Amino acid sequence: xxxxxxPCLWFNMNAEEAANFYAATFPNTRIDATHRAPxxxxxxxxxxxxxxxxxILGMPFLxxxxxxxxxxxxxISFQVATEDQQETDRxxxxxxxxxxxxxxxxxxxxxxxxxxxxxxxxLTQLMAAGGExxxxxxxxxxxxxxxxxxxxxxxxxGVAK
Numbered sequence: 001x002x003x004x005x006x007p008c009l010w011f012n013m014n015a016e017e018a019a020n021f022y023a024a025t026f027p028n029t030r031i032d033a034t035h036r037a038p039x040x041x042x043x044x045x046x047x048x049x050x051x052x053x054x055x056i057l058g059m060p061f062l063x064x065x066x067x068x069x070x071x072x073x074x075x076i077s078f079q080v081a082t083e084d085q086q087e088t089d090r091x092x093x094x095x096x097x098x099x100x101x102x103x104x105x106x107x108x109x110x111x112x113x114x115x116x117x118x119x120x121x122x123l124t125q126l127m128a129a130g131g132e133x134x135x136x137x138x139x140x141x142x143x144x145x146x147x148x149x150x151x152x153x154x155x156x157x158g159v160a161k
Contacts, residue, residue: 003060010070011112013044015063018112019052025094026080028058043067077107077115081124085149091118092146106147122149126156 011018016034023029033053039046044065052063057080082088095118096102099111106119126137133156140155141147 006060006062008062008064009072009114010064010066012068012071013065014112015052015065016049018110018114019054019063021098021110021112022054022056025091025098026057029056030054032060072109072113072115074107074115077117079117079119082118082120084120084122088118088120088147088149091116096146102145104145105141106144108146118147120147120149120152123147123152126152 009015009018019031019034023031031052031054034049035051035053037044037046037048037050049065051065054061054063056078080091082091092108095108095110095116101109103109103115106117106123107115108118109115123137123141127134129137136155136158137152140152144151
């Protein structure tokens with residue numbers, strides 16, 4: 001069933017590859033349907049994958065094989081709230097280690113160019129605390145690529161990073 005609203009992600013003819021990567025990386029993720037061209041069209045042939053409907057972390061998405069005209073940038077990212085360092089590491093390592101790219105403050109890109117924010121819930125809690133706690137957590141985070149929960153806790157506790 002098609003969702004009332006869902007993100008449509010434009011891929012350069014590798015939507016099916018991306019769908020398989022996301023399905024292997026995230027829990028509560030599945031490929032719901034693959035739709036193929038019923039006939040030849042200007043950019044492809046009959047039988048080519050046009051779209052993939054999928055659920056990523058419980059949220060519906062449509063992946064479109066649109067071609068090279070448009071690419072992802074950091075203006076759109078998907079934030080994944082993680083429970084602990086193990087979950088943070090698993091997602092980060094899958095995305096970056098699978099041909100992706102590290103960035104700062106928990107941001108990374110997968111090999112398809114899509115930006116992700118792998119954000120431990122602990123960071124969100126520390127930032128929501130406000131005051132000196134938030135200041136110390138924020139300062140520590142600004143020096144990190146992948147978020148290190150133990151380093152955040154040390155920073156908030158007044159221990160050097």
